[in-house]
Amino acid sequence: MAHPRSFTALRHLLRPNHVHIYTTRPRIPIPPLVISNPHHTIIRTNYNLPVTPSDALPAPPDEPDGPKKNKDGKQEPFSFGPTAFKMFEAALTTFASVGILGVVGYSYTIYYKRQVLAKIEHAFAPGDPVLDLAAVAKQGTPSGGEELVDDEGHRQHWVLREEQELLDAIVCGQAKGQYHLLVGEKGTGKSSMLIDAMAKIDGEGVAMLEAHADPEIFRIRLGKALDFEFHEDNIGSLFSIRGPRDASALLDVERAFNKLEKVALKRRNAIGRPLILIINSTHLLRDDEAGRDLLELLQQRAEAWAAGSLVTTIFNSDDYWVYERLKQYATRMNIIKILDLSKPRALEALRNYRSKYKNEIPDSKILEQVYDMVGGRLSFLSRVAKSHDMLQTCAEICRMEKTWFLNQCWILGMEMDDDVMDQQKYASAAMVLAKALVEMETEMETRYDPVKGHILPQMPLHKARQVMTRADFIQSYDSINVFTIDSNAMVRADSVPMMNAFREIVGEPGFGEFLDATLERIGDIESLGRTRELTIKDLWDQGKYRVRMSDALGREKGGLVFEIVPKEGEGEGEEG
Numbered sequence: 001m002a003h004p005r006s007f008t009a010l011r012h013l014l015r016p017n018h019v020h021i022y023t024t025r026p027r028i029p030i031p032p033l034v035i036s037n038p039h040h041t042i043i044r045t046n047y048n049l050p051v052t053p054s055d056a057l058p059a060p061p062d063e064p065d066g067p068k069k070n071k072d073g074k075q076e077p078f079s080f081g082p083t084a085f086k087m088f089e090a091a092l093t094t095f096a097s098v099g100i101l102g103v104v105g106y107s108y109t110i111y112y113k114r115q116v117l118a119k120i121e122h123a124f125a126p127g128d129p130v131l132d133l134a135a136v137a138k139q140g141t142p143s144g145g146e147e148l149v150d151d152e153g154h155r156q157h158w159v160l161r162e163e164q165e166l167l168d169a170i171v172c173g174q175a176k177g178q179y180h181l182l183v184g185e186k187g188t189g190k191s192s193m194l195i196d197a198m199a200k201i202d203g204e205g206v207a208m209l210e211a212h213a214d215p216e217i218f219r220i221r222l223g224k225a226l227d228f229e230f231h232e233d234n235i236g237s238l239f240s241i242r243g244p245r246d247a248s249a250l251l252d253v254e255r256a257f258n259k260l261e262k263v264a265l266k267r268r269n270a271i272g273r274p275l276i277l278i279i280n281s282t283h284l285l286r287d288d289e290a291g292r293d294l295l296e297l298l299q300q301r302a303e304a305w306a307a308g309s310l311v312t313t314i315f316n317s318d319d320y321w322v323y324e325r326l327k328q329y330a331t332r333m334n335i336i337k338i339l340d341l342s343k344p345r346a347l348e349a350l351r352n353y354r355s356k357y358k359n360e361i362p363d364s365k366i367l368e369q370v371y372d373m374v375g376g377r378l379s380f381l382s383r384v385a386k387s388h389d390m391l392q393t394c395a396e397i398c399r400m401e402k403t404w405f406l407n408q409c410w411i412l413g414m415e416m417d418d419d420v421m422d423q424q425k426y427a428s429a430a431m432v433l434a435k436a437l438v439e440m441e442t443e444m445e446t447r448y449d450p451v452k453g454h455i456l457p458q459m460p461l462h463k464a465r466q467v468m469t470r471a472d473f474i475q476s477y478d479s480i481n482v483f484t485i486d487s488n489a490m491v492r493a494d495s496v497p498m499m500n501a502f503r504e505i506v507g508e509p510g511f512g513e514f515l516d517a518t519l520e521r522i523g524d525i526e527s528l529g530r531t532r533e534l535t536i537k538d539l540w541d542q543g544k545y546r547v548r549m550s551d552a553l554g555r556e557k558g559g560l561v562f563e564i565v566p567k568e569g570e571g572e573g574e575e576g
Contacts, residue, residue: 112234120263123227124275128203134195159349159378163338164193170312171197171206173273179302179313181326183487184338185494186318187379193338194278194316205267208278213286215249215294219256228256250293257301264310275311283319287475292325299326306332319478320485335487340495341376343453353385362390370394375454375496402501405434408480414517418525428518429468430477434502435515436467437493441503456499458492461485539564 169175171194182190198206209225212218223230230252264275279298285291302313317323326333341349347367354362373394374380380397387393409430416424441447441457449455464483465471474491477483484494493499505511538545545562 108235116228116259117263117266119227120259121266123207123225124205124263124267126202126204128198128206128208130195130208131199131203134199159189159341159345159381161189161193161338161341163336164196166336167193167197168200170314171276171278172201173205173276173312176274176309176312177306178332178334179306180315180334180336181323182314182316182336182338183320183323184318185340185377185484186481187377187495188338188340189378190316190338191280192378194280194314198278205273206276206278208280211279211281211284213284213291215253215290218285218294219249219252222253222256226256226260228259230255250290250297253294253297261305261310264305268308268310274305274309276314277311278314278316280316282315282317282322283479285322287321287325295322295325296329299329303329303332318481319475320487320489321475321478323487337487340453341378341381342451343371343376343449344451346371346376346381346453350381350385350390357386366390371453373398373497373500377495377497380495380497398497398500401495401497402504405430405482405498405501406505408482411515411518413514414521416518416521418528421522421525424518424522425470426473426476428515428522429470429473430482431505431515432519433464433468433477433483433491434493435506435512436464437499438502438506441499454496454499456492456496458490461489461491464491 166175170180182194184190194208198208207225209221212221219230222228260275260277267273267275282295285295298313298315301311302315305311305313315322315326323335340346347364350367350370351362354360370381370384370390373391374384374397380394383397384390384393409427411427411431412420412424437457437459440459444455444457447455459467461474464474468474474483474485478485481494482498483491485491493502536545542564546559547562548559549557551557
């Protein structure tokens with residue numbers, strides 16, 4: 001039969017009733033296939049026939065390998081040597097891997113700890129980022145040191161204060177055995193003097209950081225100042241070495257101080273001078289549990305380091321509460337008061353600055369007016385000295401201080417809503433204290449000293465709380481720079497411009513009556529809040545209540561009738 005030549009012919013051939021098998025070559029017999037195992041011999045005569053289960057292949061033996069035999073056919077005895085060698089080889093490999101891992105991990109740990117101490121030592125090397133941020137450049141001095149200058153080539157901290165020599169001795173490491181607290185109002189030049197002292201020694205052995213209310217941010221800033229990463233760059237976990245456990249910011253600060261203590265011990269043994277740690281703006285710590293715990297930790301370390309002359313800690317604060325908190329456990333704390341400049345020093349500083357940088361000799365009367373308006377506050381004097389019109393700048397400063405006080409503590413009078421009562425308690429207490437200071441000033445014999453300058457009225461802290469009838473507001477007034485509390489617990493106006501604002505406000509016509517009306521309204525609202533009105537509606541329509549009294553056995557002993565008695569003349573008026 002011929003082969004199909006087309007698809008149609010192939011489809012015709014594939015029908016079920018037309019199945020044909022075509023072979024292209026004849027069947028050729030194939031020799032038998034012999035398997036090496038004599039027990040499994042399969043003889044096939046043709047590969048074209050399928051293998052069926054009927055072939056009945058014999059099952060393999062249970063142990064095809066069987067025990068080994070020698071040439072004589074005898075069974076060889078079992079030997080434990082090869083197995084033991086393999087076990088020893090595996091154990092040796094395991095122990096070698098673990099040993100290498102341990103040695104490398106231990107070596108890395110030693111290296112990492114040395115690097116941590118080396119980085120902290122480098123943080124106290126000459127040069128400090130604080131000095132780079134404080135000024136644009138430095139210029140030499142006749143004595144061979146350096147001073148900071150601004151972008152105009154002028155010295156930024158151009159007023160030399162009496163406390164500068166003491167701070168220079170502390171920062172360079174000559175004065176040791178104590179830790180120090182700088183207390184003063186905002187703008188008196190505390191930070192400026194510290195930066196000047198650092199610049200004179202190029203920051204060698206000094207680290208400075210800014211405090212913050214959040215302990216986590218304080219931790220980061222401390223790590224930046226000390227060049228300490230808190231083990232965040234440790235890769236000991238690669239060697240199965242567990243690092244320090246994650247904990248609170250307070251524990252990280254303690255770890256940083258432990259490393260700092262080791263560096264300070266090495267430095268004291270080498271050169272005999274302590275390290276200097278400056279914590280600026282300590283008043284920014286919150287006066288809550290977390291803030292007090294952090295401040296307590298700082299003080300404990302400062303006390304221990306001062307006893308061993310390891311580290312001299314300098315706290316810089318604007319508010320009184322920091323001093324009040326540190327005083328409880330202080331034994332080696334030194335208080336450095338930073339006050340406003342006296343009148344002669346303030347006038348001299350203004351005159352020198354104007355003649356050196358403005359090429360003018362100011363009139364003495366103008367300088368007197370400037371001091372009368374802004375006093376000896378260094379921040380105010382700096383703005384006035386650099387301005388074109390000094391008197392106009394003084395007027396702007398006084399206006400800004402008055403606006404600040406009114407925005408924070410103004411009262412609303414009798415028409416105020418009861419929803420603002422808490423805020424008005426805060427504001428009225430400040431106004432009462434301001435009025436008391438103004439009245440105290442009128443009774444003072446001397447308000448102005450030719451040498452010292454302004455003598456602001458002041459009163460003890462307990463007396464101020466008595467005047468306000470509140471003990472919790474004064475700390476907040478100190479924080480917003482309305483009133484200030486010095487280290488002697490004396491309360492006064494925060495500055496001369498603020499005291500001028502007190503005089504203007506209290507001297508306004510009708511201020512006393514307006515303040516009294518506000519206090520009366522606060523009292524009425526509090527009285528309404530404490531008063532409960534009970535109304536018996538049954539008595540409105542001439543109703544009565546009968547009350548029966550009985551003894552312990554339930555026997556009636558009497559009674560009474562509760563009713564309303566008309567007012568005298570009420571019934572007569574109705575009849576007439």
